[in-house]
Amino acid sequence: MELPTIIQDVVEHLSRLPGVGGKTAQRYALAMAKWHHEDVTSLGRAIGQITELRKCIKCGMFSDDDLCHICDSTRAGSSVLCVVENISDCIAIEKSGTFRGLYYILGGVLNPLMGIGPDELGLDRLIRRIKEEEIGEVILAINPSVEGDATCSYINQIMPEDSSAQRIGFGIPMGGSLEYLDAMTISKALENKKKM
Amino acid sequence: MELPTIIQDVVEHLSRLPGVGGKTAQRYALAMAKWHHEDVTSLGRAIGQITELRKCIKCGMFSDDDLCHICDSTRAGSSVLCVVENISDCIAIEKSGTFRGLYYILGGVLNPLMGIGPDELGLDRLIRRIKEEEIGEVILAINPSVEGDATCSYINQIMPEDSSAQRIGFGIPMGGSLEYLDAMTISKALENKKKM
Known part of the structure; x- marks a missing residue:
């Protein structure tokens, strides 16, 4: 049984989202087909507007202006710079409320x-x-993976002499249980032990 | 940290999809923000077109015309009618290739x-x-739930005298294992035992 071209078209696009396969995409498309017409139109328009998103010319974060609200704030004078892979990582760190650089x-x-x-x-x-902003401390908040590790090593090698690079800590997550954690995490946690 | 209005707008809409919460919706929206502009525009347009989908006036299936390709085929003369909850259930049955009514x-x-x-x-x-199409056999392929059961009972009560309603069978799914199945399914399977 062939689905209408309109649905197939939506399914094809949605299948490209992270963690979404053909079956889930079809479920989403069929759900949209049950929505009120105004909601469907409004979602279509909202997605189209994503192309108008601007990014900060300094850090790459979403921004309404040339500079984002972090690069254009009092934090701009900070000498600590956190390097992340993606905007979503940046959002996660900001949500934790523990970094002011x-x-x-x-x-x-x-x-x-x-x-x-x-x-x-x-x-x-x-x-x-x-160099320009005289950053003294660079925190590499890059996820642990073969490519992530290589990226950290590379950045560490090309760092200016008067700055230092550090990588975020790896170990048991809060609320985690040794019983259920993978061997790699446990080995990292033992390696990163710290005097009490 | 506030996300741009454009992203928030998309997140709000996507959160209404089945099984999608705020976090998943944000993940999808941020993924779209990394796509090529043409792909984003094209998804937005494709979703907008869902409002143009037409449905068969007889069965409610997607259709390019007044009648869908099933109601307008040689199957139209069939005296077996399968009643389903949603279009996706109809698609699933058609995919199984075992029903020709x-x-x-x-x-x-x-x-x-x-x-x-x-x-x-x-x-x-x-x-x-x-009545009009002289359907002799109605198969209620409605999912088991309190509301589904009530719907089947109701339809059975209002059935024309010369037609009979049957409900699809419930039991252990193919490849299923008694060990992992819930008590309700096992009880249904025992109830629906059949002479070998």
Whole structure:
């Protein structure tokens, strides 16, 4: 049984979302087909407007202006810079409310097989910014993965002499239970033990 | 940290999809923000077109014309009618390739608390169709739930005298294992035992 082209078209697009396969995309499309027409139109329009989103020229965060509300705030004078992979990582850190420095969003990690090298991530701009804004401490809040680890090593190598790079800590998450954690996390947690 | 209005708008809409909460919706919206502009525009347009979808005047299935490709095929003469809750149930049955009769899509089940009564489901149209097309056998392929059971009982009561209503079988699904199935399914399976 063939679904109408209109539905197939939506399904094809939605299947490209993270964690969404053909079946889930079809479920979403069929759900939309049951919505009120105004809601469907309004979602279509809202998605179309995503193309109008602007990004901060300094850090890469969403912004209504050239500079985002962090780069354009009193935090601008900070000498601590947190480097993250994606905007969503930045949002997660901001939500934790425990960091008051600046950000730099890479938009990915080094991945030579996918053609993502230092130029694609704008690493030269990062280094220029560290120098210009006299950043003393760079926190690499990059997720643990082969590519993430390589990206951290690379950034550490090209760091200006008077700045230092640190990576966020890895270990048992709060509320986590040793019983259910994977061997890699446990091994990292033992490695990162700290005097009480 | 406030997300841009554009993103918040998309998140709000997407959160209404089945199984999608605020966090997943945000993940989807942020993923879209990383797409090429053409893809975003094209998804927005595709969703907008859902409002142009037409439905078969007889069964309620998606259709390019007044009648869908089932109601307008050689199957039209069939005397077997399968009643389902939603279009997606109809699609699932068609995919199984084991049913060659006609369909009637209710668009829901009786739910007095939500204001869904016999009129909202078009049960009078269903009965009229059964009479007009001389349907001898009605298969109620309605999912098992309190509301689904009530809907089946109700339809059974208002059935024309010379037609019979049957409900699809319930029991252990293929590949299922007694060990992991819930008590209700096991009890239904025992109840529905069949001579070998």
